Amino acid sequence: MHDILPEQTALWQWLEAEMALQFAAYDFREIRIPLVEQAEVYTRAIGEATDVVEKEMYAFEDRNGDLLCLRPEGTAGVVRAVLQHGLLQVPGLKVWYQGPMFRHERPQRGRQRQFHQFGAEVFGIDSASADAELIAMGQRIWRKLGLDAGLRLEINSLGDRDDRQRYRQALIDYLKPHRERLDEDSCRRLDTNPLRIFDSKVPQTREIMLEAPRLSDFLGEQAREHFAEVTGMLDRLGVAYQLNPGLVRGLDYYNRTVFEWITDDLGAQGTVCAGGRYDGLVSMFGGKPTPGIGFAMGIERLLDLLAALGVERSQTPAVFIVSQLDAGRTLEMAEALRDSLPGIGVSMALSGGSMKSQFKRADRSGARFAVILGESEVAAGQVAVKSLRADDVEQTRVAMDELPGWLARHGLEA
Ligand code: ATP
Numbered sequence: 001m002h003d004i005l006p007e008q009t010a011l012w013q014w015l016e017a018e019m020a021l022q023f024a025a026y027d028f029r030e031i032r033i034p035l036v037e038q039a040e041v042y043t044r045a046i047g048e049a050t051d052v053v054e055k056e057m058y059a060f061e062d063r064n065g066d067l068l069c070l071r072p073e074g075t076a077g078v079v080r081a082v083l084q085h086g087l088l089q090v091p092g093l094k095v096w097y098q099g100p101m102f103r104h105e106r107p108q109r110g111r112q113r114q115f116h117q118f119g120a121e122v123f124g125i126d127s128a129s130a131d132a133e134l135i136a137m138g139q140r141i142w143r144k145l146g147l148d149a150g151l152r153l154e155i156n157s158l159g160d161r162d163d164r165q166r167y168r169q170a171l172i173d174y175l176k177p178h179r180e181r182l183d184e185d186s187c188r189r190l191d192t193n194p195l196r197i198f199d200s201k202v203p204q205t206r207e208i209m210l211e212a213p214r215l216s217d218f219l220g221e222q223a224r225e226h227f228a229e230v231t232g233m234l235d236r237l238g239v240a241y242q243l244n245p246g247l248v249r250g251l252d253y254y255n256r257t258v259f260e261w262i263t264d265d266l267g268a269q270g271t272v273c274a275g276g277r278y279d280g281l282v283s284m285f286g287g288k289p290t291p292g293i294g295f296a297m298g299i300e301r302l303l304d305l306l307a308a309l310g311v312e313r314s315q316t317p318a319v320f321i322v323s324q325l326d327a328g329r330t331l332e333m334a335e336a337l338r339d340s341l342p343g344i345g346v347s348m349a350l351s352g353g354s355m356k357s358q359f360k361r362a363d364r365s366g367a368r369f370a371v372i373l374g375e376s377e378v379a380a381g382q383v384a385v386k387s388l389r390a391d392d393v394e395q396t397r398v399a400m401d402e403l404p405g406w407l408a409r410h411g412l413e414a
């Protein structure tokens, strides 16, 4: 679990603000749900035989003996919340969330035990437009962030539940004779969750899977039509994608459309955003059958990509006060400056010191301008302003009440 330090948070805040705008552009509203839930919310939704539940969840008994967990993802918690608050009465609910998720994985590049996601969910719409719009929103986000060139979209259809049941059996029948040659994990999955054997990274297993029956040959008429509509809409919207029949996703609740945006620039952990339909999830929680679809993106992986492109953000004060006045007067002047410059960062050397040492602090702060408070200037209702950058703005005297205007003319904006 990582600390996010002051020098890093400006980039996080910038990304969070950008994402909020993009979600709003598609009329998603933010939902904030607890980090802690009844463990059952997640075990039931994600599936007992998945990596997340089997190996990764932080679950614990609280003082009442209730079994709780730190949320390993957002979707199940969101479903619990929207049902509990009756938000599914009107079809077409769109919500987004952000925040920390927790999984006890082996820490490595691109995998933390506390990581962060942005997620979006749409409820009550079974038509293909919901799938296509959600994917188009993802595409727009990448474009907006300048990441589109480095990401590819892979999609697949998992069919409906019955399709998957028939396929599961066919897969087991195919794999049984190869059992001895499968790796240990995959061998175990053969009994619990055979579709996930497609996720195996073991070469011999992958080789066996190349010949395995394809889920796409088992799709029922309706799932097939739905998928054709989705890809047709993506074509119209100019969203490029690759069909990946081996894309199965790690959580049990998915059906029909599933998709991932993947990069080759982050090593082994290349999936930046993943999602799909989960039409059975709401009824699994006891709600009236309500289709759903959503995605989640890993914020650390996104930031990694942005950093590789050289995207940087920092927070620096705009103005640094260098003062010959006593500490009380200086504070008073700083407050007055903040009153007249709302939204502009004003800093000062709180511990005082010589003019020289104050100027050093001013330089190090990254401020754009120093505002110099000298006894004689202030007595005359004036201050001196000096650019702290190597540009051609000369040090000048400005009347105190003209300072905001002067700063604005020299490029300072709230
Ligand atoms: P993986 O195959 O990488 O384990 P997953 O299927 O477990 O992925 P999801 O549950 O779909 O991942 O989560 C969506 C996104 O959240 C991932 O694509 C990734 O960007 C991010 N993510 C998941 N787990 C982690 C983690 N431990 N650390 C950092 N980011 C993560």
Ligand code: MG
Residues within 6 Å of the ligand: 051, 250
């Ligand atoms: Mg995982």
